[in-house]
Amino acid sequence: MNAAVRVCLVEDDPIMGESLCERFRLEGFDAHWCTSGAEAMRSLREQAFDVVISDMRLGDTTGEAIFDWAAGALPQAPPFVFITGYGTVDQAVALIKRGACDYVTKPFDLDALVARVLEIASAARAQDEGVPGLEPLGVSAAMQRIEAMLPRLARAASTVLIVGESGVGKERVAQRLHACLPDAARRPFVALNCGAVPETLLEPELFGHEKGAFTGAARSRAGVFEQAHGGTLFLDEIGEMTLAMQVRLLRAVQERQVVRVGGERPIPVDLLLVCATHRDLKAMVAEGTFREDLFYRVNVVQIRVPPLRERREDIPWLIRRFLSDIARQSGEARRHLTPAAEEAALAYPWPGNVRELKHAVERACIMSPAEWITPAALFPDAELPPPAGDVQAPLGDYLRECECRYIRGALESCDGHIGRTAELLGISRKNLWEKMKKLDIGHA
Template sequence: MVHICLVEDDPIMGESLAHRFTLERLTCHWFQDARSALDAVKKEHYSVLISDIRLPDMDGESMFKSLIECGEPPPPTLFITGYGGIDQAVRLLKLGAQDYITKPFDLDLLLSKLRSLCPGLFPEKDEPPLELMLGISEPLQKIQRMLSNLGKHDVSILFTGESGVGKEYAARYLHDCSGDKGNQPFIATNCAAIPESLLETELFGHEKGAFTGAIHTRRGVFEQANNGTLFLDEIGDMPLSMQVKLLRAIQERSISRIGGEKMIPVNLRLISATNHDPVALVENGKFREDLFYRINVIHIHIPPLRERQEDILWFASKFMELCAREQGERRVLNHSGEQYLFDQPWKGNLRELKHCIQRACILSGQETIGASELDVYGVELTSTKEQAVADLKSYLEVCEQRRILQMLEKNKWRIGDTASTLGISRKSLWEKMKKFDISNRGH
């Protein structure tokens, strides 16, 4: 699939943009006139259209109107304009274009706009280590082997597990294992994040004029994922009224846009996910039983991070590698940092772990990351051990232990300096270190 249709008559600008897209591992068709681009868009399914407003044979507004009149919705479109063309750019936004950028512009700003416009457009080149494995624990290795085999079979799969365990990542891994289908679109949508009134449009799209504000035809995610994979996250939160329409689309392998009469065939792999117990949802009447059996041909449960501690340090090291690439500074965990990670309940699972590592890497000015850098909330009780603390005396001991450890690391384990910082004698510090079993082994 070609990612970008670029329409730019300026050879220097066009060559510069096309070269940058290539560096970003994006395929690009570059045209220097509007009519050639129009013919190409009618034949090729582009992820995004980028066009200068001023072109030699017709302006961008006329080209965009021609695309709309073709019947099929144009790809997401971003226009390039000079300062004097902003009024025309605003008119194009009203016609249905997604964004515009004013010359002169930084290429990074254009890429940022493209990332917002098409979140799945860019290859995940910043996370190559994570693409190879789902985890090193036996449960995740078992799931990975299963997904590798399932890639050859076009069956509906339901992932369950707590929020943040990596259900979408597993779905993407399965998509990549799917041979030719892996080269087709992977479209993900969160059913819980979309208001009920907009969910049908999100799934099935709408025709121009179907309702107030529908100024152009829009394809839903079913059409966008045609020949590829559609991932419906948090499907357990989908309203019952919408479940009926989803079931029909799955059974008939075709959809109808809102306001349309034509049935549009779709050929895709459906992957669903929920952080609820789907059986309990069915028993409580919150999820249709017939739909459950349709999406649950293969059920894969991803255990929470706290139940697979082998993965904690593995993922932490990968997240630190990503931060090092972004910031250009190496970071490593010391023993206290590793122990801190093991002690956390990780209710947010991988998502929470990643954010924790990112915060520490950004806020710390040191190469070594320890408990004090990871615990940006001071003495807030977040670990499983601390959650068990019931009385004030024990709580204060936890605070004291953490404070001593923080100051030891800050003073590079120099006992005299640490004692001075804490305002106690060296003897008192040694006694407290013995009491709390604090040592610099592994630091």
């Protein structure tokens, strides 16, 4: 790593903070020490850091509150590592499930912490070197497992098959895989939806054509195989191809060369081929609608992207990012979901997966003028289902969690300003302070 790793250390204990900061600087890190949650949030808003190391318990807030704030307020939150005592280990483990990178328990091995932070920063930079601004795939364990295997596939694989229902984000996985290639920013990424191109036009789209090859071919044109030479070719919905077209694709996959329509000269292509489908190709082979030899050629390495209903942890994370994107593109204030709307989103099965979720959030922002998006705005045409799963907590605990999330959302929308937050909630400052203390909510 050429540039020094930038670490934001959040620790209110002066002895511990000074010791950690000094050690990281001696190791060559660019360490910035924040003695409070408020200072950390200001620093994270103003500067870019590779890793955040935060104590779980701070004088004015908690590490969890900073983590939640960063996830919603920053375009891309840096990786978090938490320092925790015995009493907050369960809380730290829960944060890992929500997307935090790691935690260390007191007393901890400082050498191991330094090595772990360097490992996390190196992995984050390696992912970001490919396509600038490309976000993580998700915070669920399933999506993190996929993301963890992609660098290895980029180094070793030449053909990858991505399977999953429509709308799960197969192309985003392909883009992230491409981003793991060396010098990915200078390599082409070319995508083609085979199911959206008429059969008569699919062959020239794939392999190109020479001038005069057919009516309307006024000039020679390279197909997507040639366009992707040196980079990645993403062929979506290959299960929609006819058997005749599958034969032509098989030759290109086997020989890594193409012949343009109307041409005779074979053109070598060197690329990473990523195919995708929502169909069961093995069942299609049994039915005789997909060639067995092509199936084994493209199914060298298979990645299954689970549907959204199997990774519900990603739903709030995706919604926050969609809302941030909409605010950035429109120039308007960022919208927020009420706790009830978030519960409804978690309970809904999302048959259209991430695509349906994104459209629902966009529609709610367009149709609802309010800052807070309600369940009715998110699901205007549907009868809202009850929360999924059996009731596993007393009503008081559930209501406490809803109130906690609602107040945190209000604090975030008011940049942590107590007076404005109290006014937004329609309660007094004293009442707000009492609720925050009761619910263990810090502020910026």
